[in-house]
Amino acid sequence: MPELPEVETVVRTLRPRLVGRVITAVRLERPDILDPAGTNLAGHLLGRAVTSVERRGKRIVITLDDENRFYVHLGMTGQLTVQAPGEPLQSHTHLVIDVTEPDREQIQVRFRDPRRFGGVWWLGATGTGDERMGPEPLFIRPAQLGARLARTKRAIKAALLDQTLIAGLGNIYVDESLFRAGIHPLTAANRLTPEQTTRLARAIKFILRKAIRHRGSTLRDYRDAAGEAGGFQRRHRVYDRAGKPCSDCETPIERLVVGGRSTHFCPKCQSRRKKS
Ligand SMILES: [Zn+2]
Numbered sequence: 637m638p639e640l641p642e643v644e645t646v647v648r649t650l651r652p653r654l655v656g657r658v659i660t661a662v663r664l665e666r667p668d669i670l671d672p673a674g675t676n677l678a679g680h681l682l683g684r685a686v687t688s689v690e691r692r693g694k695r696i697v698i699t700l701d702d703e704n705r706f707y708v709h710l711g712m713t714g715q716l717t718v719q720a721p722g723e724p725l726q727s728h729t730h731l732v733i734d735v736t737e738p739d740r741e742q743i744q745v746r747f748r749d750p751r752r753f754g755g756v757w758w759l760g761a762t763g764t765g766d767e768r769m770g771p772e773p774l775f776i777r778p779a780q781l782g783a784r785l786a787r788t789k790r791a792i793k794a795a796l797l798d799q800t801l802i803a804g805l806g807n808i809y810v811d812e813s814l815f816r817a818g819i820h821p822l823t824a825a826n827r828l829t830p831e832q833t834t835r836l837a838r839a840i841k842f843i844l845r846k847a848i849r850h851r852g853s854t855l856r857d858y859r860d861a862a863g864e865a866g867g868f869q870r871r872h873r874v875y876d877r878a879g880k881p882c883s884d885c886e887t888p889i890e891r892l893v894v895g896g897r898s899t900h901f902c903p904k905c906q907s908r909r910k911k912s
Pocket of ligand 1: 903
């Protein structure tokens with residue numbers, strides 16, 4: 637599932653191709669990807685120029701020159717790519733937006749999502765899409781993270797996946813961050829020491845920045861707006877490495893299920909008894 641680094645990479649590859657360009661055609665193949673249902677998307681988009689493409693959490697927020705905004709969520713298998721109009725349409729392409737390219741040919745932005753957990757949310761001019769979304773992890777302060785974690789007894793793994801507590805993290809980057817911080821995934825969120833919270837906030841930022849530099853992780857479907865796969869999956873230390881030796885201590889990485897999500901950790905480097 638695309639998480640913050642993958643969505644950030646899509647935004648960075650989409651932005652230069654989209655900002656300042658005018659939307660000339662909209663084809664919605666599957667109206668049920670649209671929220672609110674029945675929104676006249678073509679009516680809102682036709683003739684408008686795109687003024688910005690930003691990321692908020694795992695959302696791709698697009699603003700138009702009339703201040704209206706909408707966002708795309710990639711869900712599990714979503715792809716938002718820029719292609720030439722002549723390229724064959726892949727199956728599960730639900731939305732095609734034609735955009736003018738003054739100096740070059742016309743381009744198409746295509747939203748494809750085989751499993752359809754993603755979609756397009758119309759925000760209008762007043763909706764922020766921010767409601768109930770936690771702070772951005774790249775800018776969170778350790779004290780701010782600590783205050784939010786202190787409110788819940790849930791396992792730290794489950795707490796960090798909660799988008800209302802902190803935005804943008806998913807299974808891969810929570811596992812990698814907890815490994816880097818040396819914190820067992822089942823530790824109760826409200827039992828972390830201030831030192832652990834500081835280490836965790838730093839680990840999250842380090843892992844996310846590094847993953848963005850490597851253009852995210854491609855496990856199966858993820859592609860950036862140019863259709864390129866990411867490279868960070870080769871650098872995972874624990875995620876999806878159950879049974880393989882820990883890169884720090886050679887103890888086999890273990891897997892358990894927390895809140896229904898598969899979780900990977902080193903039982904030695906992330907010992908629950910470890911003093912910190
Ligand atoms: Zn280890």
